[in-house]
Amino acid sequence: MITKFMENSLIQINFLKTPLDNSSTITGLKKFWEKVFPIILSREKHFDKVWESGTDEEIFAELIFCLFTPQSKAVWCWNAVNELAKKNMIFNSEKGSIAKVIKKVRFRNNKAKYLIEARKMFTVNGKINLKEKLKSFKDIYKLRKWFVENIKGMGYKEAGHFLRNIGIGKDLAILDRHILKNLKIYGVIKEIPLILKKNTYLETERQMQRFSKNTGIPMSHLDMLFWCKNTGGIFK
Numbered sequence: 001m002i003t004k005f006m007e008n009s010l011i012q013i014n015f016l017k018t019p020l021d022n023s024s025t026i027t028g029l030k031k032f033w034e035k036v037f038p039i040i041l042s043r044e045k046h047f048d049k050v051w052e053s054g055t056d057e058e059i060f061a062e063l064i065f066c067l068f069t070p071q072s073k074a075v076w077c078w079n080a081v082n083e084l085a086k087k088n089m090i091f092n093s094e095k096g097s098i099a100k101v102i103k104k105v106r107f108r109n110n111k112a113k114y115l116i117e118a119r120k121m122f123t124v125n126g127k128i129n130l131k132e133k134l135k136s137f138k139d140i141y142k143l144r145k146w147f148v149e150n151i152k153g154m155g156y157k158e159a160g161h162f163l164r165n166i167g168i169g170k171d172l173a174i175l176d177r178h179i180l181k182n183l184k185i186y187g188v189i190k191e192i193p194l195i196l197k198k199n200t201y202l203e204t205e206r207q208m209q210r211f212s213k214n215t216g217i218p219m220s221h222l223d224m225l226f227w228c229k230n231t232g233g234i235f236k
Contacts (some may be wrong), residue, residue, distance in 0.1 A: 024185050026215055033217055033225050036234075040224045043234050047220075051167035056128040059089060059166050060119075063130070063178055066162040067114045068105045069152045076104040089160075091119065091128065114153035121151065140169055156201045170220040173205035182226040183208060 023029060034041075050062065061081050068077035080102040084090045089098060098112035104109055122130045137143035140163065147159040152163075157176060163169025173179065180192045183204070189213045193200050212219045224234045 026186060029186065030215065033221065036225065036228050039234055040221050043224060046222055047165055048167040050165065056130045059130050060122060060128050061085060062165045063118060064090065064115050065161050066158045068102065068111050069161065071159065072106045080105050103149050111153065116153065117152050139212060140172065144172060156198065164220060171209065173208045174223050175201060175204055178230050179223060182229065186211065
């Protein structure tokens with residue numbers, strides 16, 4: 001079932017255009033942050049609303065979106081979730097049917113399988129029961145670790161992305177290529193790692209958190225700021 005809240009969430013796929021920033025100085029980055037602050041704050045409020053007002057089904061849709069994103073464009077993945085929701089396929093269809101709908105998602109057969117396995121994990125008495133699991137953890141890092149270890153197809157980036165998108169993972173890093181590129185530009189890291197294994201990911205996250213504290217730009221804003229700086233807009 002698609003609620004009114006989910007309908008409003010699903011259609012927000014247009015980038016919010018703003019002049020690109022080419023500055024490689026921290027002063028320039030802060031000025032750009034001031035310029036796009038209203039856009040970032042609006043998006044952050046949307047994520048907060050997902051947690052405050054979203055149903056288990058809507059939060060599960062965010063989980064599926066993040067399972068779809070590895071090596072695929074985010075807009076295509078959200079469109080795929082949108083299409084599955086419109087067809088009422090997220091909660092009752094099988095792998096083959098789902099894979100046919102999500103054609104633009106890379107490795108769609110595997111990701112259709114991940115959707116089904118996650119659905120089984122969080123289904124209790126025929127209903128999705130995801131919020132209860134989320135609320136059972138008091139430590140956001142332990143919660144992320146649980147998702148990485150128990151949800152197939154979910155690594156640290158995807159788990160952090162999911163928790164940020166539902167408004168409860170604001171201090172977590174989402175280390176994709178845009179973020180890593182900017183961390184190198186601003187001297188946070190010396191080189192972009194070829195492979196982000198667990199220890200490298202967590203150490204890079206700590207370095208990004210220190211950078212956030214030193215600049216006064218919140219972690220959740222840094223992620224969106226770097227995206228906006230590189231692409232001219234903010235999506236998810």
